């Protein structure tokens with residue numbers, strides 16, 4: 001183990017909110033991460049007072065009534081208050097046992113994904129055209145951010161597990177839509193998402209496999225859980241009623257893992273996909 005080199009840059013910013021209680025993480029904190037040198041190994045980081053940036057109000061001292069078990073992968077890479085941090089069920093917290101536990105969690109997650117997708121029938125191309133929906137997409141700091149109106153998302157949701165076609169336009173580079181995408185991209189780092197979906201790009205010749213799925217975080221009505229002035233500042237965005245309305249009226253799907261290499265959306269694309277709620 002040589003995680004001491006990484007330890008220095010693992011610390012919450014003023015934008016990090018504890019996913020369990022939703023308040024800022026400023027004093028003591030706990031964060032679990034995968035060891036980049038050995039992804040089957042878990043590293044626990046514990047830290048003290050954060051001195052960078054203006055402080056937010058301290059978290060309430062009411063202890064959480066129940067602490068749950070650590071979940072993979074949602075609980076990795078975020079900052080918890082020590083009293084909110086999910087529990088790692090281990091008799092002794094030796095590094096080897098933590099590593100073994102994470103390996104088991106990854107395998108269990110992989111098997112759950114296979115079981116989930118086994119229930120999805122192979123869409124046959126002879127069934128006629130799949131229903132079509134409209135979305136916009138931007139690439140912001142190596143992650144794709146899809147935007148849909150809340151009504152459109154509601155219609156899409158009704159087709160979970162079935163083949164749909166997305167009619168995708170590139171988000172205009174300036175203006176409210178682009179600024180809102182940048183805020184959603186940043187907010188996705190703070191565990192303010194409401195759910196996670198797996199997306200499979202349809203192929204006539206292949207079946208969905210865990211390694212070909214893409215995970216997206218769904219941010220719906222999330223702005224009220226943000227310290228919005230701080231997010232506006234970080235994304236160099238001017239506050240306006242139209243921006244707030246755009247954030248309220250749309251759902252943002254942020255790709256969980258960064259794109260490898262540069263990806264730029266075309267002006268217009270059509271993609272056939274199947275998605276499942278995780």
Ligand SMILES: [Zn+2]
Nearest residue numbers: 018021081084
């Ligand atoms: Zn908390």
